[in-house]
Amino acid sequence: MSDGVDLKELKRRMDGAISAFKSDIASLRTGRASANILDPITVEAYGSRVPLNQVSNISVPEARMLSVSIWDKSMVSAVERAIRESHLGLNPIVDGQNLRIPLPELNEERRKSLVKVAHEYSEKAKVAIRHVRRDGMDTLKKSEKDGVIGQDDSRSLSEKVQKMTDESIADIDRLLADKEKEIMQV
Template sequence: MLNEINQDAKTRMNKSVEALRQDLTKVRTGRASTALVDGLKVNYYGSDMPLTQVASVAVTDARSLTITPWEKPMVAAVEKAIINSDLGLTPNTAGTVIRINLPALTEERRRELSKVVHATGEDAKVAIRNIRRDANHQIKELLKEKEITEDDVRRAEDDIQKLTDSAIKDVDEVVKAKEQELMAV
């Protein structure tokens, strides 16, 4: 039973770290990435669809993206979605191809994005600590039901704490790497 609790906590903590990595791909670092527009929704004949389902997105060089909608009437809808997003990007349309040039990040903007990265990292740490709390609660429930001894509880809590420390260290490494990527000119 303790192994199952331990395994569950480990799996959930790894998922939290992986979710952090995914969230940080959406933070702009000065070079083009298709992940930048992954979250955009486009009005496709009355329903909101992810941009990747109505157009192809490609990185043409380090500072620009090209978006090619599958259907010609979708060009205006895709353009509108980009303008209305909080990305702060201006699309340039040439026929059926939409180009997005990414301006270089200013020092001030880099610092703002660094704060966003730190906040996202803190959220991941909170999630990991919540997983630790849940696991410790399950262990204490087993003790109440007299299925395990006090010594088992201490050992299990130590194991959970080691997992937590490891996951938080991973979060710190991911945040530090993203911050270095942001601050690189």
């Protein structure tokens, strides 16, 4: 929409935040080990932060074990540090250029820590959605100030933006509740 704000673009950006959240919580496995659990981890490499899978191969040799083969020998300590500091409760074992990561049994404490991580992911997604809303509202205010749209149109569009925001945050809350139930199920 040339006069005001592009609601489809805002919706696309909000949906992007929701899909990023879905992939984040999908990495929180409660059963068999999955290489996806390491997806959110980034490593300080060559002067910037890069995803772990861009400096190594990740495999699942056993049901409760992950294996990370690091390509560059100088990156081993950085990768180990990134995994330890990831709030996933993982303690890698260094074996040359490989890391073996035993996954702890899911006891009550471990389940609660996974729920905390899921809540952190949901808050990150909600903040992203609120940023999209703020961008839309700023665009509306600017369009109204410049005389591109009237006050009534601006109010109507801002209500639509707020409604999209509320629906997106409700989606995140619903996904979080489902994941929390899955994690806490014994």
